[in-house]
Amino acid sequence: MRHxxxxxxxxxxxxxxxxxxxxxxxAFNIESITAGYTEEADVTRITxxxxxxxxxxxxxxxxxxxxxxxxxxxxxxxxPSIERELALIKVKARPETRSDIVDIVEIFxxxxxxxxxxxxxxxxxxxxxxxxxxxxxxADHGIVEMVRTGKVALSRKPGAAKDSE
Amino acid sequence: xxxxxxxxxxxxxxxxxxxxxxxxxxxxxxPLYDALYDCKLRHVLTRHEQGAAHxxxxxxxxxxxxxxxxxxxxxxxxxLITGIATAYMDSVPMVCITGQVPLSVIGKDSFQEADITGxxxxxxxxxxxxKNAKDLPRVIxxxxxxxxxxxxxxxxxxxxxxxxxxxxxFEYPETVRLRGYKPQAEGKAAEVEAVAQALAExxxxxxxxxxxxxxxxxxxxxxxxxxxxRIPLIGSLMGLGAIPVxxxxxxxxxxxxxxxxxxxxxxxxxxxxxxxxxxxxxxTGLLTRFAANARVAHxxxxxxxxxxxxxxxxxxxxxxxxxxxxxxxxxxxxxxxGGRRWEDWRLQVTRWSEEAPLSYQKSDDVIKPQSVIEExxxxxxSEAVIVTDVGQHQMWxxxxxxxxxxxxxxxxxxxxxxxxxxxxxxGAQMGQPNKSVVLISGDxxxxxxxxxxxxxxxxxxxLKMAILNNNVLGMVRQWQKLFFNQRYSYTxxxxxxxxxxxxxxxxxxxxxxxxRPEEMPEVIAKALATEGxxxxxxxxxxxxxxxxxVPAGAPLDQMINGEVK
Ligand SMILES: Cc1ncc(C[n+]2csc(CCOP(=O)(O)OP(=O)(O)O)c2C)c(N)n1
Numbered sequence: 185m186r187h188x189x190x191x192x193x194x195x196x197x198x199x200x201x202x203x204x205x206x207x208x209x210x211a212f213n214i215e216s217i218t219a220g221y222t223e224e225a226d227v228t229r230i231t232x233x234x235x236x237x238x239x240x241x242x243x244x245x246x247x248x249x250x251x252x253x254x255x256x257x258x259x260x261x262x263x264p265s266i267e268r269e270l271a272l273i274k275v276k277a278r279p280e281t282r283s284d285i286v287d288i289v290e291i292f293x294x295x296x297x298x299x300x301x302x303x304x305x306x307x308x309x310x311x312x313x314x315x316x317x318x319x320x321x322x323a324d325h326g327i328v329e330m331v332r333t334g335k336v337a338l339s340r341k342p343g344a345a346k347d348s349e
Numbered sequence: 350x351x352x353x354x355x356x357x358x359x360x361x362x363x364x365x366x367x368x369x370x371x372x373x374x375x376x377x378x379x380p381l382y383d384a385l386y387d388c389k390l391r392h393v394l395t396r397h398e399q400g401a402a403h404x405x406x407x408x409x410x411x412x413x414x415x416x417x418x419x420x421x422x423x424x425x426x427x428x429l430i431t432g433i434a435t436a437y438m439d440s441v442p443m444v445c446i447t448g449q450v451p452l453s454v455i456g457k458d459s460f461q462e463a464d465i466t467g468x469x470x471x472x473x474x475x476x477x478x479x480k481n482a483k484d485l486p487r488v489i490x491x492x493x494x495x496x497x498x499x500x501x502x503x504x505x506x507x508x509x510x511x512x513x514x515x516x517x518x519f520e521y522p523e524t525v526r527l528r529g530y531k532p533q534a535e536g537k538a539a540e541v542e543a544v545a546q547a548l549a550e551x552x553x554x555x556x557x558x559x560x561x562x563x564x565x566x567x568x569x570x571x572x573x574x575x576x577x578x579r580i581p582l583i584g585s586l587m588g589l590g591a592i593p594v595x596x597x598x599x600x601x602x603x604x605x606x607x608x609x610x611x612x613x614x615x616x617x618x619x620x621x622x623x624x625x626x627x628x629x630x631x632x633t634g635l636l637t638r639f640a641a642n643a644r645v646a647h648x649x650x651x652x653x654x655x656x657x658x659x660x661x662x663x664x665x666x667x668x669x670x671x672x673x674x675x676x677x678x679x680x681x682x683x684x685x686x687g688g689r690r691w692e693d694w695r696l697q698v699t700r701w702s703e704e705a706p707l708s709y710q711k712s713d714d715v716i717k718p719q720s721v722i723e724e725x726x727x728x729x730x731s732e733a734v735i736v737t738d739v740g741q742h743q744m745w746x747x748x749x750x751x752x753x754x755x756x757x758x759x760x761x762x763x764x765x766x767x768x769x770x771x772x773x774x775x776g777a778q779m780g781q782p783n784k785s786v787v788l789i790s791g792d793x794x795x796x797x798x799x800x801x802x803x804x805x806x807x808x809x810x811x812l813k814m815a816i817l818n819n820n821v822l823g824m825v826r827q828w829q830k831l832f833f834n835q836r837y838s839y840t841x842x843x844x845x846x847x848x849x850x851x852x853x854x855x856x857x858x859x860x861x862x863x864x865r866p867e868e869m870p871e872v873i874a875k876a877l878a879t880e881g882x883x884x885x886x887x888x889x890x891x892x893x894x895x896x897x898x899v900p901a902g903a904p905l906d907q908m909i910n911g912e913v914k
Binding site: 193194197198201202205206209239242243246247249250251252253254255256 | 467470471474495529653655
């Protein structure tokens with residue numbers, strides 16, 4: 185099973201390396217890891233998607249909790265939450281295929297953010313499965329290159345992760 | 350008060366009550382050593398940074414205080430690594446301060462630059478690369494707090510040289526503020542009551558005692574519980590000394606070289622209560638068969654230990670001084686029974702102990718290594734602090750010395766570091782100047798840090814060192830003998846042997862030798878009566894195996910030479 189966990193850490197050099205290192209050393213299966221600023225300047229929020237049973241998850245959470253720079257860990261799979269990923273996809277677009285691609289973009293409520301003679305760049309935000317689906321359709325046209333952020337997630341509950349139990 | 354960063358480090362260490370520092374100077378710590386020149390702190394110059402790290406570790410284990418060591422940047426700092434990893438694996442509180450190249454040249458592959466915070470991340474409880482001189486007092490305060498609280502461990506502070514010469518306004522913080530670090534002293538009372546309940550229901554309960562009991566200074570509490578309820582115990586290597594090993598309820602060490610009684614008890618108990626243990630693979634053998642008939646209760650300060658190796662049916666997370674005290678009260682109803690409800694079980698396991706004691710074939714022709722440990726035990730009245738290296742001699746020391754007190758057995762359990770013994774013994778002796786400290790080493794291990802004899806001589810330490818000299822890497826040879834068809838690949842020293850008596854003398858220590866069984870007790874007696882450091886070269890037979898033995902990955906009831914007679 186897949187679990188999404190949010191890890192609030194001190195915004196210090198080396199913390200991300202430390203976390204990534206710990207995960208690698210303990211051979212946990214990580215699907216994605218993203219990091220970025222939060223509402224507090226000195227706190228970084230890392231979203232990690234781990235694959236494994238509950239015991240694996242318990243170990244990941246417990247081992248990460250031991251790091252002095254880790255302030256808080258919340259498992260988001262356990263509560264209602266919003267999960268999003270961003271993708272930028274550069275796809276081949278010849279004059280005769282452009283309108284087809286534009287249609288696809290509309291259906292997915294994606295955005296065309298750049299166009300040149302041979303390619304277009306499409307931006308899509310959404311759940312992972314939606315991005316997978318778009319990629320699949322665009323593959324027929326030829327994906328030149330693509331980048332995905334990995335998942336970020338936020339609980340739907342009123343409070344903040346940093347204040348939760 | 351205005352002072353330089355170097356003076357701030359030294360002053361902070363004084364505020365932490367540090368008495369002793371083990372270290373080795375170099376370019377990037379010159380200002381720090383300059384500050385040491387006129388302060389009250391005592392610094393011990395070892396002959397290798399690895400020696401400094403192990404000495405700080407041995408000091409910490411012998412005293413329960415935080416060990417401190419210094420090294421310069423680059424090679425000085427990397428020489429500490431084995432020592433830091435050793436301390437980390439055995440949860441030893443330590444603060445290591447390393448010099449670093451100046452901030453302006455960090456990251457430029459400067460002379461003697463090494464990314465020491467990067468290198469030590471997986472083997473420290475926490476580490477710091479200090480970027481601002483005014484942070485030094487706070488960082489040192491935090492480092493000591495982190496090292497000694499919760500589950501203890503080593504902390505590294507990497508200090509760029511330029512900070513040591515920067516002038517700051519020194520103020521030592523009163524408290525630490527670490528929002529990501531709140532060691533949990535007290536756990537949940539309900540968890541303890543659940544264990545007390547399980548004990549009341551159990552027919553065959555067994556306590557399994559680890560190094561955590563010693564770290565937490567919880568041995569007296571445990572002894573009280575055991576005295577009242579008379580529940581049998583087994584110990585891990587790190588747990589030896591928590592309970593006097595001569596207590597009839599103590600069945601001995603469990604695991605690969607554990608006693609028959611201890612290993613059988615694990616396989617047959619119906620409730621195993623792990624106390625400050627981490628269920629290491631050398632203890633459990635085949636995990637799926639470990640304590641297969643038992644519910645497992647696990648007391649530990651580190652939540653991450655629960656369910657890591659062995660799944661716990663019941664867990665109590667918290668400081669053992671809290672949790673064992675809580676267990677004692679939760680078991681108050683049963684106190685009047687004096688453990689009568691477990692009488693049959695107790696009789697059964699103590700019978701196993703009597704029927705299958707540790708034993709070896711005695712000899713009049715060659716010196717049996719086990720007999721050396723027995724003789725040291727006899728002559729030191731089981732009261733010495735025993736420090737070991739790693740190998741067969743370590744296991745024999747664990748099996749045959751009759752430890753009576755916590756902190757009387759100092760050994761590298763988790764990492765199994767050869768070369769640990771001599772420097773750790775130096776640290777232990779300096780931490781406990783009035784105790785008799787005896788190093789039990791092997792000829793292989795001794796050579797790995799024998800340069801520290803110079804340190805022992807310089808400080809005229811009354812350290813006694815017994816080398817169980819079999820001229821082979823005994824423990825590896827034992828595995829080759831048992832599992833590799835006696836193909837003894839590179840485990841014999843083929844240089845014709847090293848003359849340890851002359852080696853000792855070259856360093857200015859006393860050297861003694863025993864070649865015949867009848868000489869051995871005299872040599873030990875003479876060593877114990879001689880002032881200053883003494884090396885005993887005890888020529889033991891090479892063909893001896895540490896027994897009983899559970900082969901790696903086998904269940905605990907499959908022991909070589911573990912039949913009950
Ligand atoms: C630094 C290090 N290198 C290698 C080993 C592997 N090893 C474990 S025991 C052993 C032999 C130890 O020989 P010695 O110190 O002579 O002790 P003996 O087993 O003969 O008593 C070796 C090589 C180790 N534990 N540590």
